[in-house]
Amino acid sequence: MAINETQRPDIDRIPVSLTVNGRTVTDNVPPELTLLDFLRDWLGLKGAKRSCDLQVCGACTVLVNGRAVSSCTFLAFEARNAEVTTIEGLAQNGELHPLQQSFIDNAAFQCGFCTPGMILAAKSLLDQNHHPNEEEIRAYMKGNICRCTGYKKIVEAIVAAANGD
Amino acid sequence: MLRPFKLHEPTSVDDAVSLLGRFGEEAKVYCGGTELLLAMKEGLLRYNHLVNIKTIPGLDEVGYDQGSGMLSIGATVTHTALEHSPQIQSHFPMIAEAEGNVANVRVRNVGTIGGNLCFSEPHSDPGAFLLLFDTQVEIQGPGGQRTIPLAELTLGPFETCLEDDEVLTRILVPQFPQGMTGAYLKFGYHARPTLGVGVSVRVEPTTSDGEHIERAVVTEVRVAVGSAGPKAVRVAEAEQLLMGKTVAELLPGSNGGESSNMNEASRLAGRAADAMDDIHGSGEYKEHMIGVFLKRAFAKAVNTRQPTVQSPLS
Missing domain, CATH: 3.30.390.50 (CO dehydrogenase flavoprotein, C-terminal domain)
Structure with missing residues (x-):
């Protein structure tokens, strides 16, 4: 017999404590709640987007302890005790993150739907590899899909951000 | 949308095996979820109980024995961990490189080698390149442990020889013969x-x-x-x-x-x-x-x- 959410005892929920963009969040989550739904519906952080829902497109990319994950297929309870970073957490004191500024300066987006995931994926790359070459950028970013710009501007924006331009 | 399920987090393989035995077909091992959760979202698979084996100590370890040339990979080791393991990079560079090309970086960060082999998606890279090494897998069930060739684990698409109450715990990869x-x-x-x-x-x-x-x-x-x-x-x-x-x-x-x-x-x-x-x-x-x-x-x-x-x- 299937478990019904309305008859589910509270004991089935999982206590979690994590930081989201530096802020401590403590809650009890059902095990099937995805990180994407937790961020968007519970915390109101709409930056991560649902698109393919299959871990292919990268629109829902967020960072968990600095590593890029597809939040659409990552269970919220798995982020317990972790540091989660979303696009909303990059700007500091009203100042855009260098990657955000670089995407603007290099016209690296059109509709912008893929941009939060692109920037977070790029951040996880640059945090591991401060000066990747173009081949390394393309290999790392191949799992993030953009249907507008054709990637050239995106790669240029990442190179520029890495070079501090 | 994922249907509700109950999560179990055993701290030993024995406990995982007994949970799987108790719930039978209603339960499945959860070991990364990059493929299992997709099938559950689509309603292709329905489980009321998931048994998270990633919380079991030791299953996330990679070990290499220089003397025997045997690489031992725990079932919950992620593709990213394999790609970056110094032991695999120096002794099994082919595996490190191939793991670095599995799916995309987000899947590699979360997906595990044990989950990949047990899900038996026909387009699995590890399922193919590990056959070059005469790879064996260790399986634990209620009756104890057995070791079988990887070639015998997979029966077909999404189907393995594992019983409902068995857990794949380690993958054993012998080094190539000298000169290969x-x-x-x-x-x-x-x-x-x-x-x-x-x-x-x-x-x-x-x-x-x-x-x-x-x-x-x-x-x-x-x-x-x-x-x-x-x-x-x-x-x-x-x-x-x-x-x-x-x-x-x-x-x-x-x-x-x-x-x-x-x-x-x-x-x-x-x-x-x-x-x-x-x-x-x-x-x-x-x-x-x-x-x-x-x-x-x-x-x-x-x-x-x-x-x-x-x-x-x-």
């Missing part, structure tokens, strides 16, 4: 490869400069094909055709020639893959391309000092 080098090539335009071909080969005499390699004789060779059919397989008939031949006999292409043995091995490898029609191409196309990639993988394997893989065309 390998290459794993995959081909495809999407995250899932259309086909994967692995060849490992030992030739004698070995040369350090590679200049006289064409006179060397194949003394041991392994051929594995995957992603195109229901499961990855070793192709013994193709291996037999390559044994005892010189590199020049098998790769006469630089002189404009054709090798009947290589052509026949390619044909048999394509046939053995049991290629299926799908969105990646027709079975006939894949069968042909496996032959093409067998020649390339063989050439790459004999011409390399270090085992290598080639990135997919994506």
Whole structure:
């Protein structure tokens, strides 16, 4: 017999404590709640987007302890005790993150739907590899899909951000 | 949308086995979830209980025994951890490179080797390239532990020989024999490869400069094909055709020639893959391309000092 959410005892929920963009969040989550739904519906952080829902497109990319994950297929309870970073957490004191500024300066987006995931994926790359070459950028970013710009501007924006331009 | 389920987090394999035994078909091992959760979201699989084995201490460890040359990989080790493991990079560079090409970085950060093998998605790269190593898997159940060849684990698409109350705990990968080098090539335009071909080969005499390699004789060779059919397989008939031949006999292409043995091995490898029609191409196309990639993988394997893989065309 299937478990019904309305008859589910509270004991089935999982206590979690994590930081989201530096802020401590403590809650009890059902095990099937995805990180994407937790961020968007519970915390109101709409930056991560649902698109393919299959871990292919990268629109829902967020960072968990600095590593890029597809939040659409990552269970919220798995982020317990972790540091989660979303696009909303990059700007500091009203100042855009260098990657955000670089995407603007290099016209690296059109509709912008893929941009939060692109920037977070790029951040996880640059945090591991401060000066990747173009081949390394393309290999790392191949799992993030953009249907507008054709990637050239995106790669240029990442190179520029890495070079501090 | 994921249907509600109850999560269990055992702290030992014994506890996991007993939970799986208690809930039977209503339960499944959760070991990364990159494939299982997709199938559950789509309603293709329904479980009321998931047993998270990632919380079991020790299953996330990689160990290499220099003396025996045996690599031991815990079931919950992620693809990213394999790609970056210093032991795998130095002793199994082919595995490190191939793992770095699995799916995309987000899947590699979360997906595990045990989950990948147990889900038995036919387009699994590890399921193919690990066959080049005579890989064994350790399985624990209520009656104790058993070790079986990886080739016997997978029965077909999404189907393994595991019982409902068994857990795959470790993957054991023996080092190549001295002098053997390998290459794993995959081909495809999407995250899932259309086909994967692995060849490992030992030739004698070995040369350090590679200049006289064409006179060397194949003394041991392994051929594995995957992603195109229901499961990855070793192709013994193709291996037999390559044994005892010189590199020049098998790769006469630089002189404009054709090798009947290589052509026949390619044909048999394509046939053995049991290629299926799908969105990646027709079975006939894949069968042909496996032959093409067998020649390339063989050439790459004999011409390399270090085992290598080639990135997919994506």
